[in-house]
Amino acid sequence: SQKIEQNSEALNIQEGKTATLTCNYTNYSPAYLQWYRQDPGRGPVFLLLIRENEKEKRKERLKVTFDTTLKQSLFHITASQPADSATYLCALVPLNSGYALNFGKGTSLLVTP
């Protein structure tokens, strides 16, 4: 069966450090992998997209890597700030349906001063 796995345990880091979140998937052959941020009581907000032929993508303090051999994406936030505290979701398109994203359950990040 198709699975998208993200660390279920919350990630607690100190302000200024780099946060690294993991997304592993099985039985997908995605053309794209997306990352979203979700704050309590709000809808997810799109952050970054990486294509299967891209190894790395950057946007300001965010960096995403995509290893289709390992079937894994890493999401990094450098120089983390308390305002980065949120839940982060990765999302993929199933190979045979093609019309809608499937989401991982998300990893909660807490950045403490």
Added chain:
Amino acid sequence: DAGITQSPRHKVTETGTPVTLRCHQTENHRYMYWYRQDPGHGLRLIHYSYGVKDTDKGEVSDGYSVSRSKTEDFLLTLESATSSQTSVYFCAISPQAEHSIGYTFGSGTRLTVV
């Protein structure tokens, strides 16, 4: 959230009653989606639409129906609400099928079935 609104934001309803949630967009996007989000399950696709009057089922479509008579509106109906349908419902929009850009989500509707 710019360009997409969900209504109502909160609703409490009784078991067995029909409920309709509305998603309205001003972006003229072709694709619209309904997800539900529950603790331990994350976001799960209920139904989606790829054009006016064109809809299809997602992984958790039982007990739900949808309609899209206009580009801007996508309605989700619980035919006979059950307690298992207590959840937070999110609508999302996208301009294209290739998923080369991200979805835009609404703020959600918190539905409680008692």
